[in-house]
Amino acid sequence: MNEAFRKAAAQYRSVPEVLTHSQEVCRLYRNGLRLLFSWIGNRQVFNDEAEVLRARFDENKHLNPNSGKVKFLLQDAKKEIADMAHPDPYIAPYMPGGSMFMRNPAIPLEFCYPDGIPEGIHKEPLNIDMSPVRPGEKAAAGNVLVNSAGKSMS
Secondary structure, eight states, X not given: OOHHHHHHHHTTOOOOOOOOHHHHHHHHHHHHHHHHHHHOOOHHHHHHHHHXXXXXXXXXXXXXXXXXXXHHHHHHHHHHHHHTOOSSOOOOTTSTTSTXXXXXXXXXXXXHOTTOOOTTSOOOOBOTTSOBOOTXXXXXXXXXXXXTTTTEEO
C-alpha cells in the first residue's frame, strides 16, 4: 500500500474508543459467543458451549480489574479468540460482508429534490447498515471506512 492510499484511508478511520474494563470484558464475551455461533450449527450444542464460556468468565469476575492477572487473562482470551477464528464467520446480512449489505441504500435527498429539500422532509442520518444514528455510534463521529474484502468497518 503506497503512502497516498494510506493517507486517503486515514481520513475515514474512526478514532479508537477508550474502553472501561467492564466494556472490554463484555465485548470479549460477545466476541466469544459470536465465534461459538460461527463454529456450531446446532442450537442445543451452542447453548451448552455458551454456558461453559460463561462459567469461564464468572470464575474470574471477583478479581481486581487493575491487577496483573486480569490483564494477562484479557490478553490470553484475545489471543485464544484470534487463534480460534472461523475462516468464514457468520455475518449479519446487513453488515459489511453480508448478503444484503448496501443492497437498497436510501437515495440522497439532494437527488430527490434538486431545487432544495422542502422544510417538512425529515433528514435522519443513517449508519452504514441503514439503521438510524444514535449518539456515540461510528456514523455520528464522521465517515466510516468499509473493508468489504475483510468484512469489517473502521
